[in-house]
Amino acid sequence: MDYFPFFFDLRQQPVLVVGGGQIALRKVRLLVQAGAIVRLISPECLAELEQLVSTNRGIWQKKAFAPADLEACCLVVCATDNAAVNKQVSALCKARYLPVNVVDNPDLCSIITPAIIDRSPILVAISSAGAAPVLARKLKQQLETLLPEQYGKFATFCGNLRDKVKRALPENQRRYFWEKLIAGPVENLVYQEKEDAAHEWVTTNLNVAQQSPALGEVYLVGAGPGAPDLLTLRALQLMQQADVVLYDRLVSDPIMERVRRDADRVYVGKRRAEHAVEQADINQMLVDLAKEGKRVLRLKGGDPFIFGRGGEEIELLTANNIPFEVVPGITAASGCAAYAGIPLTHRDHAQSVRFITGHLKADATNIRWPELVADDQTLVFYMSLQGLPAICEALIKHGKAASTPAALIEKGTTPDQKTYTGTLESLPQIARQESIQAPTLLIIGGVVALQPELQWYKRHN
Structure with missing residues (x-):
């Protein structure tokens, strides 16, 4: 990972922009959309840029950049065609641990601007770490076609329900409810401006969820021989759905990176004459976690049923009436x-x-x-x-x-x-x-x- 992705809350925050041309104009448009208060430093400034800054509570200071200009700002964007100024701004900011973006010059940046798909409050940011901006834009175009323009409206509807769902359901049931909501008819009802019908669906299904506590389930998934691109589509789906992951020594790090990031991870790997967890304990752990209402992913190298002892695990699940699914993997x-x-x-x-x-x-x-x-x-x-x-x-x-x-x-x-x-x-x-x-x-x-x-x-x- 060349860069760690963040979403920066710039509402009411002071941002310094150095430069007054077309490049600065493009950056300032994004900054004011995010609610930033822009202070522009440049001897010259496009009329359109000056108006954009002033109408959004910003200010243009008609002068050359000086080190003192870095006071009282949380972010610096350098958008000039002067290499010396760009290097100076970058060095001064890095010395102060102040985030700086030097446009079209990744080597001078501590942060970079991604390609953005805006369906506020849903945002998708795509970056090539400065290596291939055209490729990032192409990916953005492809994703644009997959996300409806009204997607943000649906996200807002869901956000307004969070407190209601939190009050109604215990933590281990909420994710089930949200997945059911997102997969159901509510999204289209919101798009069609039938919010009364959408809220009726929510109320009905919350009542059902309260009366029927969630039953956990277990997924025995083959992770294949090591390469992440050999995972099956179903394996990837369940890896993103599980609450807890029990994984073997043969499951590679690149494969574990595909697991849902907030899932609990339990290492149960085994080497010759060295077992982190005994097989009988693994079997019982699957049962116990499922009875807690959790979705448990048992992730195995290769295929669960080829020297993976998957048969022993599902025998105990069956005896305890625990629902399970077996997903084959490419065996070694x-x-x-x-x-x-x-x-x-x-x-x-x-x-x-x-x-x-x-x-x-x-x-x-x-x-x-x-x-x-x-x-x-x-x-x-x-x-x-x-x-x-x-x-x-x-x-x-x-x-x-x-x-x-x-x-x-x-x-x-x-x-x-x-x-x-x-x-x-x-x-x-x-x-x-x-x-x-x-x-x-x-x-x-x-x-x-x-x-x-x-x-x-x-x-x-």
Whole structure:
């Protein structure tokens, strides 16, 4: 994030503008719309600008800029074509920690002016951090078509209801009510100036909400293998809707940035032999939070039902009559293999795929190794880094050729992805030499031999 976005309340606030030409005129128009009281400093001034300032309780001082002019103002806008003046104003303001915008010169700014969509009290601000203003304007044009001109009127209607809703409903029910209101007929009723009907809808639904306490629900959502652009649309919708998020170690930071910002976040990640929260406790936490009336997002790396223990979680939810929804995610096998250029099936190499947990521990003997040695299948081992030597040794022992191609994909689908290829015989040594770190995915089979030719991710990233 190059800039932290703020909305600046300038009503009745003194703002200094240095410059008297067309650029200053454009900025002053915005400032007076925001209620600022403008003091203009410039030896010369356009007649239109002088009139705009004076009719909005501002003043034009016909003189050159001096450091003393920075007294008694909360914001400075420098809009001159004099490079020396621009640098002087910028340096003096920054030395005083006074916000300054030097028009069309981001390097001299401590704040910048975004492209604005005004549906007051709704405001949308778009910035390219000064890198591509034309692109920001294009995005503004696209968003303009999506927001009705009367959107501000509807926002004002909602704002006038806030105290009423706050008095009527406890905190955990208000968000449900607001979402129902926004999705319902009230918006169109307001646009059609049928506010009596809109208020009738509000009263009726507030009464219903008071008589029927909100029942919480749980969403088991697959976050995919790591790249945020591999999230499903439904996953993004629920990530913005949840009140509480329980998330795993494999859920990447860029994905967590898509979660609703005011949602409570609970880390329940697990590493080998190191569990932040035991699975039974996670299951019970989902039930307890839902019974409090909260919408709980259980966010898992990959897919909830592929080595994600989602089945165990919904068993307890079902036993407690908790409503739930399961949203599949792109599992690591699909995502990592695709980014590495390894097709999981191929007419010439593999007609089937097996997903196997590589977290062997004491149940290693439960893996039916003889079933895994056929050459016409691809083997995908999850959580396999620690058990890699044992996996390769067991497959060779049960008849799979030591020369069988194999690959380890580290941090798949992320900018840090690395793919290491070798054979069943050589891959454990490669892993030791390269100090490979989890998370990793192990792929074994003839399809791995296609990787050098098909590695899309390396060519395009």
